[in-house]
Structure formats: C-alpha cells, structure tokens
Amino acid sequence: MEHLSTQQFLSDELSDMGDDVGPGPGARRWLPRFLRRGKGPRPVKAQIHLSHRRDRFSVKDLFAEAAHGIGARPGRLLLTILGTVLGIGSVVVTVGLAQTAAGQISAQFDAVAATQVVVEPDTTGNSWSGNARPKTKLPWDSPERVIRLNGVERAGLIAAVNTTGATVTAVPVNDPSASASIGPAVLATSGGLLDAVRGEVVTGRYFDDGHSERADRVAVLGERAAEKLGISRVESQPSIFIGEDSYTVIGIVNAMERRPDMLDAVILPMGTAQADFGLTRPDELQIQIATGAGPLVKEQAPVALDPNGPENFKVKAPPAGSELRENVQADINAIFLALGGVALLVGGLGIANVTLLSVMERRGEIGLRRALGATRRNIAWQFVVESVVIGLLGGLIGASIGVFVVVGVSIMKDWTAILDIKMALGAAAMGGVIGLLAGLYPAMKAAAIEPITALRGGI
Amino acid sequence: MTLTDEAHLPAPVRHPVVELAGLTRTFPGPPEVNALTGANLVVNPGDYLSIIGPSGSGKSTLLHILGLLDRPTSGEYLLDGLPTGKASEYDRSALRGGRIGFVFQSFHLLPTRTVLDNVLLATLYSGVPRAERTKRAKDALERVGLGHRLTFTPATLSGGERQRVAIARAVVASPKLLLADEPTGNLDTKNSAGIMDLFDELHRDGLTLIVITHDLAVSARATRRVRITDGELAEVD
Numbered sequence: 001m002e003h004l005s006t007q008q009f010l011s012d013e014l015s016d017m018g019d020d021v022g023p024g025p026g027a028r029r030w031l032p033r034f035l036r037r038g039k040g041p042r043p044v045k046a047q048i049h050l051s052h053r054r055d056r057f058s059v060k061d062l063f064a065e066a067a068h069g070i071g072a073r074p075g076r077l078l079l080t081i082l083g084t085v086l087g088i089g090s091v092v093v094t095v096g097l098a099q100t101a102a103g104q105i106s107a108q109f110d111a112v113a114a115t116q117v118v119v120e121p122d123t124t125g126n127s128w129s130g131n132a133r134p135k136t137k138l139p140w141d142s143p144e145r146v147i148r149l150n151g152v153e154r155a156g157l158i159a160a161v162n163t164t165g166a167t168v169t170a171v172p173v174n175d176p177s178a179s180a181s182i183g184p185a186v187l188a189t190s191g192g193l194l195d196a197v198r199g200e201v202v203t204g205r206y207f208d209d210g211h212s213e214r215a216d217r218v219a220v221l222g223e224r225a226a227e228k229l230g231i232s233r234v235e236s237q238p239s240i241f242i243g244e245d246s247y248t249v250i251g252i253v254n255a256m257e258r259r260p261d262m263l264d265a266v267i268l269p270m271g272t273a274q275a276d277f278g279l280t281r282p283d284e285l286q287i288q289i290a291t292g293a294g295p296l297v298k299e300q301a302p303v304a305l306d307p308n309g310p311e312n313f314k315v316k317a318p319p320a321g322s323e324l325r326e327n328v329q330a331d332i333n334a335i336f337l338a339l340g341g342v343a344l345l346v347g348g349l350g351i352a353n354v355t356l357l358s359v360m361e362r363r364g365e366i367g368l369r370r371a372l373g374a375t376r377r378n379i380a381w382q383f384v385v386e387s388v389v390i391g392l393l394g395g396l397i398g399a400s401i402g403v404f405v406v407v408g409v410s411i412m413k414d415w416t417a418i419l420d421i422k423m424a425l426g427a428a429a430m431g432g433v434i435g436l437l438a439g440l441y442p443a444m445k446a447a448a449i450e451p452i453t454a455l456r457g458g459i
Numbered sequence: 460m461t462l463t464d465e466a467h468l469p470a471p472v473r474h475p476v477v478e479l480a481g482l483t484r485t486f487p488g489p490p491e492v493n494a495l496t497g498a499n500l501v502v503n504p505g506d507y508l509s510i511i512g513p514s515g516s517g518k519s520t521l522l523h524i525l526g527l528l529d530r531p532t533s534g535e536y537l538l539d540g541l542p543t544g545k546a547s548e549y550d551r552s553a554l555r556g557g558r559i560g561f562v563f564q565s566f567h568l569l570p571t572r573t574v575l576d577n578v579l580l581a582t583l584y585s586g587v588p589r590a591e592r593t594k595r596a597k598d599a600l601e602r603v604g605l606g607h608r609l610t611f612t613p614a615t616l617s618g619g620e621r622q623r624v625a626i627a628r629a630v631v632a633s634p635k636l637l638l639a640d641e642p643t644g645n646l647d648t649k650n651s652a653g654i655m656d657l658f659d660e661l662h663r664d665g666l667t668l669i670v671i672t673h674d675l676a677v678s679a680r681a682t683r684r685v686r687i688t689d690g691e692l693a694e695v696d
Contacts, residue, residue, distance in 0.1 A: 047541055048550045049557070049586070056556070056586040065583070072571040368567045371528065372628075373556015373584035375549050451528045455563065 057378050066385040069362075070393075076354065077390065083350030084394025084434060085401065087343025088427050092402025094339055096419045100410055103418040115153075116258055117297050118316045119146075119285040119305065136312035138282045138305065140270070143192050145304045146285065151293025152301075156193025157282040158259065161186040161273045166243025168266050170229040184225040185265045186242060188273030196286040197258040204234035204251030212271035219247040222263035223254040240266065245276065258286060294318040344434055347394060351438035355387050359446040366446055367454025380447035387439025388432050395431015399424045474540030476636050476667045477502035477525060482534035484520050484690075494520035496690040497534070502669065504635070507662040509681035510671045510692075517690040519640075522671050526559055526638050527551045539635050556585035560629030564641035566621045568613040568628075574600065575609040578628045585632035599627040603657060619650030626657060630666065637661065639670040643677055655680050 049056075070077060119142075121134040139145065143155040168183035191208040194201070202223060211218050219240060221231060231238050231249055239246040247268070256262045273279040285305075289297050298317035302310035359366070366379055403424055410417035479500040486492040494517045502508055512518050523529035524536060527543060536543050539558055543551060560581070561567075568577045578596040587595060600606050603623040613621050622642060629637055639658070643651035655677060662668055662682075672678050684695040 048546070049553050055588050056553075057583050058589075060589075061583045068572065068576075364567065365569060368569075369580070369584065370552070371526065371555060371561045371567075372581045373552055373632075375552040377549075378552075378584065452523050455528070455567065 057374065062378075062381055062385055066382055066389060069382065069386045070389055073358075076358075077393075080351055080354040080390055081394035081397065084343070084347030084391055084431050085398040087339075087347040087434075088395045088398030088431050089402040089405070091339045091343050091430075092399050092419075092424055092427050093405045094335055095423055096402060096406035096417070097409060098335060099418045099420065100406060100415050104415055114294070114318045115289050115291055116318070117152075117287040117289050117294065117301065118258075119287065119301055120283065120314045120316075121281075122312050122314045134281070136306060136309055138285055138313075140282065142282065142285045142305055143190050143196075146287055146297075146301050149297060149300050149304055151290045151297050152287055153290060154192060154196040154288040156196035156286050157190040157270060158193055158197075158284055158286060159188045159270070159273065159279055159282045161188050161268060161277050161279055163242055163277060166245075168225075168229070169241050170231065170238075171241070183266075184222070184228060185261070186268060186273075186277075187262060187265045188268045188270050188279055190270050190282075193286060194253060196288050197256050197262070198288070199253045199256040199262070202252045202254050203232075204249070206251055206253065207269045212269035215271045215275035216269065217245065217247045217272060217276070218250045218269065220251045220253055220267045221249055222256070222265045222267065223252060224263045225265055226252045228264075242266070242276075289317075340430065343430070344437075347391070347431065348434045348438040351387055351391055351394075351435055352441060355383065355390075355439055355442040356445065359383060359442045359449075362446075363449055363454040366449050367451040370449075370451035371455060376447040379449075380443040383443035383446045384436065384439045387442065388435040391435020391438065392428070392432035395428040395434070398431065399428040402427070473504070474537070475501045475503050476506070476539055477669070478537040478540075480535045480537070482524065482531045482536055484517075484524060484529070485532045493690050495524070495531070498690070498692045500685065500692055502636075502667060504667050505662075505665050507658070507668045507680075507682045508670070508685060509678035509683070510669065510685050510687055511673060511675070511678045511695075512687035513673065516687045518671050518673075518687055520690075521687060521692075522638060522640050525636075525669060526561060527555045552584070553586075556581075557632065558635040560632065560634035560637045562622070562625050562629050562637065562639040562642045564644040566613070566618075566625045566645070568621055568624055570613055573610050573612055574605065574616070574624050577613065577624055578631050581628045581631050585634075587632055596627070596631050599631040600624070602630070603627045617650070618646050619653050622646060622650070622654050623657065626654070626661075630661065635667060637666055637668045639668065639672075641672055641674075642670060643672070643674060651677070 119138070121136045121138060123132040123134050125131045125133055138157065140157070142157055146152050146155050163186050168186065191206070191212060193199075194206045199206075204220075206220055207216070207218050210216075221229065221240075226232065226249075229240055231240070231252070234249055234251060238249050240249055241247070247266075253267075254263060268276075270279070270282070285301075287297065287301065294317040298315045301315060302313040305313060369379060369382075370376075403419060406419055407417045409415075477500065479498050482495055482498040482500075483493070484495040486494060498521070510518060510521060520529065524531055527538070531544055534544070538554055541554065543554060546554070569580065572580070575593075575596055578599055579592055582592040582596060597606065597609065600609060603626050605620060605623050605627065608616065608620065608624075613624065616624065622645075626637075626642075629639075642658075643654055646654065651674075658668060658670065659680060668681075670677060670681060678684055686693050686695050
C-alpha cells in the first residue's frame with residue numbers, strides 16, 4: 001500500500017473543464033452573506049455550498065417535482081383522492097341540504113306561523129283530569145286593546161258557543177223517526193277575526209261589530225258547513241235554524257289558515273251569541289303581527305289585556321328569527337363535526353396508505369435524488385407537498401360535486417338552494433389539511449431512507 | 460462573478476479532488492466485517508482512475524464512501540480539500556450535489572420523465588442557476604450525442620443511450636468528480652465501447668473520473684488503476 005502524495009499533481013488545469021467551474025473554494029465573493037447567517041466564521045460552510053441558496057431546490061422546484069410525482073400515475077391518483085372526494089363531498093352535501101331544508105322550513109314558518117300570536121286565559125289545575133279552570137277572562141274589547149300595540153296588525157276574538165242541544169239545520173223538520181244528527185259546530189267571533197285568521201269571503205260578507213252590538217240574528221258559514229247545509233248562494237238571504245230560531249246567512253268563508261276548523265262551523269257575531277246562548281267569555285284572541293314582532297307582542301299583549309294580572313294569560317308567539325336560526329345552526333354544527341371527523345379519517349387513511357406505498361415503490365427515485373444532492377428535508381417536503389396537493393385536489397373535487405348535488409336536489413324539489421360559500425371553500429381546504437396530516441408519516445419514512453439501500457434496487 | 464472581481468482574489472489553491480487518509484469502514488454485528496482497512500488514496504484533478512477487484516472485496520463500500528453515501532468508521536476523506544467525515548448530513552448532501560456526478564450500472568433514470576427532465580433533475584439539487592439549467596442540460600445531452608432525443612422517455616431508448624443520458628445527468632452540474640459504478644455492466648460490447656469512448660472524451664476535457672469495475676477491458680482505458688483486495692488498496696501499474 002502506498003500513500004499517494006498530494007504534491008505529485010498540479011499540472012492539470014481546472015479551467016479545462018469549462019467556464020462553469022469557478023476558481024478555488026476560497027474565492028466566493030458572496031461568502032460574507034453566508035457567514036452572517038451562521039454563528040461564527042465558518043469558511044468551510046461557504047466552500048461546501050457552491051451556489052446561491054435560492055438556486056438549490058427552491059419552492060418553485062419543489063412544486064414542479066411534486067406535480068410530476070402526482071401526475072406520474074393518474075389512475076392511482078384517482079383512487080387516492082376517492083376517499084377524500086367522498087368524505088368532503090358528503091360533508092358539503094349534508095350541510096348544504098341541511099341549510100337548504102332549514103331555509104324551506106323557515107320560509108313556511110314565515111308565511112303562517114311566524115306572524116301569528118294566540119292569547120288564551122291560563123288555566124289552573126290539570127287539564128287531563130278535566131278540572132282545569134281558566135284563571136282569568138279575556139275582555140270583550142280585547143281586539144281594541146291589543147290593536148294599539150306596535151307590531152299588531154289585526155286581532156279578533158273567538159269563542160265556542162254551547163247551543164245546549166239545539167242542532168243546526170237548513171230546514172226545521174221535526175222528524176222523531178230520524179236519527180239524531182250532529183250538525184256543524186257553532187262559534188262566535190268578533191268582526192275583525194276573519195282577517196286575523198286570514199280567512200276569505202267566498203260570497204256575501206262577514207258580519208261586523210254593528211251586527212254584534214244589535215245582536216242581529218245573522219250567521220256566516222264555513223265553506224264545508226255551507227256545503228253540508230246545502231247553501232251556496234246568499235243573494236236570496238237563506239236561513240238556517242239553530243234549534244227553533246232562524247238566522248240569516250249573510251256570507252260564506254273559506255281559507256281560515258289559522259283556524260281551519262272554522263270551515264266546518266256556523267259563525268255568529270259575538271253579541272248575538274251572548275244574547276241568544278248566554279256566551280260568557282271569549283276563548284282565545286287571534287292576533288296577526290308584523291314579521292319579527294313575536295317577542296314584543298308576547299310581552300306587551302297580556303299587559304294591555306289586563307294590567308293587573310298579565311301573568312294570567314298564556315301567549316303563543318313565534319320565536320324571533322335569530323333564535324330559530326341558532327337552533328338550526330346548532331344542529332348543523334353537530335352534523336358537520338361528526339361528518340368532518342369521518343371524512344378526515346377515511347380520506348386521510350386513504351392518502352396515508354397510498355403515499356406510504358408510493359414511498360416504498362419510489363425508493364430508487366429517492367435514493368437517486370439523495371445521490372444527486374437532495375437533503376432529507378428536500379425529500380420530506382416533496383412527499384408532504386404531494387400529499388397536500390392530492391388532499392387539496394380531492395377536497396376541491398369533493399366540494400364541487402357536493403355543491404352540484406345540493407343544487408341538483410334543490411332543483412328537483414323546487415327548493416331554493418342555500419349554501420354557505422365559505423363552508424364549501426373551507427371543506428376544500430380541509431382536504432388539504434387531511435393531505436398534510438396523512439403525508440407527514442410517509443414523508444418521514446421517505447426522508448429516513450438510506451440512499452445506499454435505495455440505489456441497490458434500481459428504479 | 461466578473462473578471463474584475465476575480466483579479467482581486469487570491470490565486471486558487473490546488474487540492475487533490477479525493478484524498479483518503481487511513482480510511483477504515485467496519486460493519487458491526489456478528490461477525491464484524493472490515494470492508495476497508497486503512498485505505499490511503501489521492502486522486503488529483505484530471506485523473507482517470509479505475510478501481511478493480513473481485514466481488515466482496517470492498518468495491519461497493521469504497522464507492523459509497525467516495526460518493527458520500529456512507530461514512531467511514533475512522534480515518535478522513537477530503538473531497539476537494541474539504542473534510543467530510545464529520546460533516547453534517549446537510550453539508551454532505553450539498554457536497555454530493557455540487558461536486559460529485561454518479562453513473563450507475565442500472566442507469567437510474569426516472570421512467571416517467573423525459574430525457575431532458577432526467578438531466579435537469581441533477582441541476583435542481585446542485586445549485587445550477589435557474590436561468591442556465593435548460594441550456595446546460597441541452598449542452599450536456601448534445602455532448603453525449605443525444606441532442607435529438609430530448610423529449611423521449613428512457614423506455615424508448617437503447618441501453619447505451621440510457622447510459623449516455625445518465626452520463627449527461629452526471630456532468631450537467633459540472634462536478635469535480637465523476638463516479639461510475641460498473642457503468643458497462645448492463646451493456647453489450649458495442650455499447651460498452653461507446654461509453655468508454657465517451658469517458659475518454661470527458662477525461663480529455665479535464666474531468667476527474669473514478670470507474671469501479673470488474674471488467675479488465677474497461678479498467679484498461681483508465682490512466683491509473685487501483686486494485687482492491689480484502690479492503691486494501693494497491694496501485695497497479
């Protein structure tokens with residue numbers, strides 16, 4: 001064995017190798033820049049790194065290499081992102097449909113229930129056992145009292161009339177052999193009730209407070225009650241009989257969205273019912289309010305009805321819009337969290353599996369890159385970026401599919417699609433986060449691969 | 460760096476490209492294997508060295524240490540005058556990228572990338588300025604006679620052409636040292652001769668080459684021959 005001396009040589013010119021090769025290691029002009037980065041003067045560091053740092057595997061190179069890695073196997077890419085696509089897609093569909101459906105519910109709510117308040121006297125005792133007694137009595141002038149409140153648009157009283165066995169008939173026939181028939185119910189209302197329950201006059205007119213004050217023997221029929229009694233026109237002033245007494249039918253009503261039972265009833269003016277049947281108290285006060293006035297009217301109406309005992313009234317008012325939304329929002333958040341977790345697991349495990357497989361398959365490539373000068377960190381970053389991009393891709397595709405499904409279902413069901421765009425974008429971004437988490441372990445594995453063993457196998 | 464700047468700089472100091480001093484590599488674990496024992500070697504710029512030896516003689520271990528893919532157990536390895544034995548993994552990666560070009564027996568080309576991309580790969584990690592990368596890759600391919608195959612994938616090339624691509628990749632970053640591991644092991648005689656001719660050309664251009672082989676015909680082309688037997692190096696005349 002001989003030691004070959006350093007001095008032997010010195011003839012060959014380095015510059016023969018081309019102008020790419022710079023002068024000797026001591027001659028780096030940008031050397032001070034490197035020194036400032038380090039802890040002290042470390043010329044060796046500067047000699048080792050022959051070039052500007054930005055030219056050595058920059059972010060741009062990283063993304064270009066990652067893109068090639070992803071694009072190399074399109075079929076596998078499709079399988080890899082499938083889990084994420086399904087997971088993210090299902091999140092977007094579920095949340096989107098929940099939001100859309102919630103929008104439909106509140107739209108129906110708005111039309112009828114959200115603008116209606118019902119006031120009844122509170123009861124004592126147990127209504128199940130039949131000994132319930134009302135605590136107080138609605139005043140006869142309740143509509144006038146509440147109409148002055150802000151947010152109240154229309155109001156009307158309603159009461160069931162006890163006819164003490166007298167049935168309602170169109171013709172007074174006394175036929176002892178006929179089986180006892182149950183006629184339509186008899187109700188009494190104030191003049192303004194029709195509007196308050198959103199009823200419509202089909203023919204004739206509704207009675208007014210004048211009829212009530214004079215206790216006129218007039219009646220209005222609900223549409224189905226009129227049909228049963230065989231009355232369809234009121235021009236000829238047809239009469240009906242309650243027991244022996246005749247009442248002139250002045251109108252027929254339908255709709256009655258808040259009290260559909262009134263369609264089957266004979267409706268008398270309040271004053272007439274008091275005079276003829278001894279009606280002692282109204283049952284309930286129907287109030288139509290402006291949208292959103294529910295909480296206000298709920299608070300003020302009992303005071304207006306009885307300043308001394310407002311607590312004796314039971315008020316059914318719609319909740320404020322924000323409360324409704326909060327409830328729906330809470331449901332959605334719970335669903336979102338649960339589904340998000342499942343998507344994270346399914347998509348993440350899929351990506352982690354395939355990326356790990358791909359790391360093992362690409363050992364040769366990793367070894368080659370290391371031999372060409374890649375650091376462990378370069379390798380790790382490449383796989384992390386690949387995984388993040390795959391996750392992001394899955395998230396974007398999943399979110400897009402989800403949006404299309406929500407829109408498609410909404411079109412089929414004639415709904416208005418409601419979808420928070422931030423939620424859709426967030427779901428897509430969540431795909432990227434899944435990719436990041438799933439890629440960390442495979443990337444560490446890739447970085448730990450020794451180039452020697454990796455190069456042995458070939459690519 | 461401009462010419463004016465260069466005038467102010469001290470004259471470059473000449474180092475041997477490779478200097479091994481008492482280099483030992485031991486693989487632990489029963490039975491302990493001494494793959495290299497106290498190896499000394501100096502390779503100067505412009506040398507064309509071949510390392511020959513039977514299988515199991517420590518050829519691969521020497522190649523891995525020369526290529527900074529493995530660390531010596533003891534002794535020092537100076538690459539281009541820089542100590543590498545205790546250098547951090549990060550520094551060793553930078554040294555590999557900037558100073559060493561590898562040519563492997565099985566080519567190691569990425570099958571899904573074009574010939575040009577495969578050559579460009581070496582410029583990513585070695586710090587070739589971005590603006591020069593494509594031009595230098597094309598020049599390197601031109602130099603190995605494959606300027607007309609830039610957009611081909613390796614699968615469509617013959618074995619000889621693949622090894623030429625690998626050589627272009629090895630020289631594109633202007634390394635100080637070209638390390639070839641059985642470069643003709645997977646090639647027929649005709650293609651082998653072509654590759655050896657190419658090595659001769661590179662050598663004439665001033666590149667320092669170390670070729671590890673068991674093929675005497677290949678080793679005969681080198682200007683210096685080192686035989687490795689049971690972990691010991693000996694220069695052959």
